[in-house]
Amino acid sequence: MRSLDDMAYKAKDKKAAIGPDIDLDSYSLESATHANVKNLKTIPKEDRERMTLAGLDASEKERAGTYVQRDATAVHSGSNVDGMEIIPIKKALEEIDWIRDYYWKLASVDTDKYTARARLDLQDGYVIRALPGKKITLPAQACLYLEKEGFNQNVHNIIIAEEGSELHIISGCASASHVTRGLHVGISEFYVKKDAKLSFTMIHHWAEDVVVRPRSVGIVEKGGLFLSNYISMKPVKSVQSYPTIYLVGKGAVARSYSLLVGSPGSELDVGGRIYLQAKDTRAEIIARAITNGGNIMSRGDIIGEVPGVRGHLECHGLILNGGIMQAIPELKGLVDGVELSHEAAVGKIAQEEILYLMSRGLTEEEATATIVRGFLSVDIPGLPAPLKAEIDRAVELSQKDVM
Numbered sequence: 534m535r536s537l538d539d540m541a542y543k544a545k546d547k548k549a550a551i552g553p554d555i556d557l558d559s560y561s562l563e564s565a566t567h568a569n570v571k572n573l574k575t576i577p578k579e580d581r582e583r584m585t586l587a588g589l590d591a592s593e594k595e596r597a598g599t600y601v602q603r604d605a606t607a608v609h610s611g612s613n614v615d616g617m618e619i620i621p622i623k624k625a626l627e628e629i630d631w632i633r634d635y636y637w638k639l640a641s642v643d644t645d646k647y648t649a650r651a652r653l654d655l656q657d658g659y660v661i662r663a664l665p666g667k668k669i670t671l672p673a674q675a676c677l678y679l680e681k682e683g684f685n686q687n688v689h690n691i692i693i694a695e696e697g698s699e700l701h702i703i704s705g706c707a708s709a710s711h712v713t714r715g716l717h718v719g720i721s722e723f724y725v726k727k728d729a730k731l732s733f734t735m736i737h738h739w740a741e742d743v744v745v746r747p748r749s750v751g752i753v754e755k756g757g758l759f760l761s762n763y764i765s766m767k768p769v770k771s772v773q774s775y776p777t778i779y780l781v782g783k784g785a786v787a788r789s790y791s792l793l794v795g796s797p798g799s800e801l802d803v804g805g806r807i808y809l810q811a812k813d814t815r816a817e818i819i820a821r822a823i824t825n826g827g828n829i830m831s832r833g834d835i836i837g838e839v840p841g842v843r844g845h846l847e848c849h850g851l852i853l854n855g856g857i858m859q860a861i862p863e864l865k866g867l868v869d870g871v872e873l874s875h876e877a878a879v880g881k882i883a884q885e886e887i888l889y890l891m892s893r894g895l896t897e898e899e900a901t902a903t904i905v906r907g908f909l910s911v912d913i914p915g916l917p918a919p920l921k922a923e924i925d926r927a928v929e930l931s932q933k934d935v936m
Contacts, residue, residue: 550802551771551773574592598612598619640749657688676705679707683715699731715739717746731759735764741770761788764791768798772800780815793821814843817846821849826855827856829850839868
């Protein structure tokens with residue numbers, strides 16, 4: 534049997550992934566056991582501020598519930614509303630029989646060495662479930678926090694929007710201010726049942742030498758809607774993320790949005806694939822990426838398998854201060870009657886745009902910042918106000934690093 538490190542990562546579109554090969558044994562799997570936290574405001578101020586940068590609201594005033602994990606320990610978990618459950622996945626596996634119907638049913642253990650590591654050395658993660666017919670308009674929040682230097686955090690998350698329900702989630706990942714190096718492996722499985730709506734927003738706020746390996750798969754049934762938002766605008770060593778979504782029921786819809794900033798030394802290989810497998814399904818993959826000296830590969834793949842489906846890919850990239858930007862859109866129509874389109878562009882800020890804004894009284898730096906803000910401002914339909922506010926705040930916080 535091959536060792537984990539012999540099982541090299543292979544991108545699903547058969548093109549070489551960017552980012553370093555990782556020696557898993559160079560990261561620690563041991564960490565201290567952290568105490569449970571009843572009130573998020575009692576989390577040490579410095580840690581709480583770092584978590585806030587990844588979308589955590591310690592007051593929980595506009596949150597339907599919370600899950601917080603520090604290293605390998607789930608320190609806080611609970612729902613604040615009727616109709617939604619939040620439970621650590623290790624507890625769920627011990628106490629809930631039906632969770633086995635969802636655990637590792639979409640994601641594959643043998644995808645690569647990271648999925649194998651997550652299975653063999655599971656630490657925790659969360660199950661978030663909206664009950665049938667329940668409309669949870671406030672977002673639930675989850676924070677996965679790296680506190681130990683050189684730690685390998687392995688989590689598995691299961692998100693279920695039951696039939697006719699509505700569920701919104703902000704999942705933030707962050708590291709403590711003293712952490713410089715670490716590895717985060719996250720498996721996420723999404724189930725959007727008939728006529729349900731799920732939005733999932735991931736905000737990353739890692740350290741410059743952290744390696745991130747998410748592996749996500751989702752399935753959307755008849756009339757369901759899945760909105761997936763990925764935001765990585767802070768320095769990070771390497772990210773490889775290629776979620777796959779299957780639209781299996783008539784009229785199912787998936788929309789994927791990515792906002793990326795590649796800082797010097799960062800390597801971001803981010804994209805997604807959506808399979809249109811039922812009549813009248815629709816897919817959209819939108820990416821906005823800025824390299825400020827980093828290396829970004831933005832991928833997108835839409836596969837139309839039945840007549841009467843529609844899909845659109847869009848990737849726009851800006852090169853500000855060096856770096857590499859690659860856009861790889863792919864469309865596959867397997868039968869007559871599919872409608873698939875794509876738009877990709879990589880370039881720089883037009884000098885005439887800067888001069889125009891300067892003529893209106895802005896400095897060159899202010900003009901550039903205004904253009905960058907507009908470039909990253911993507912209209913994401915269907916989001917509740919608190920969730921949109923968190924995305925807007927993440928964009929604002931990123932501008933200093935971009936400039």
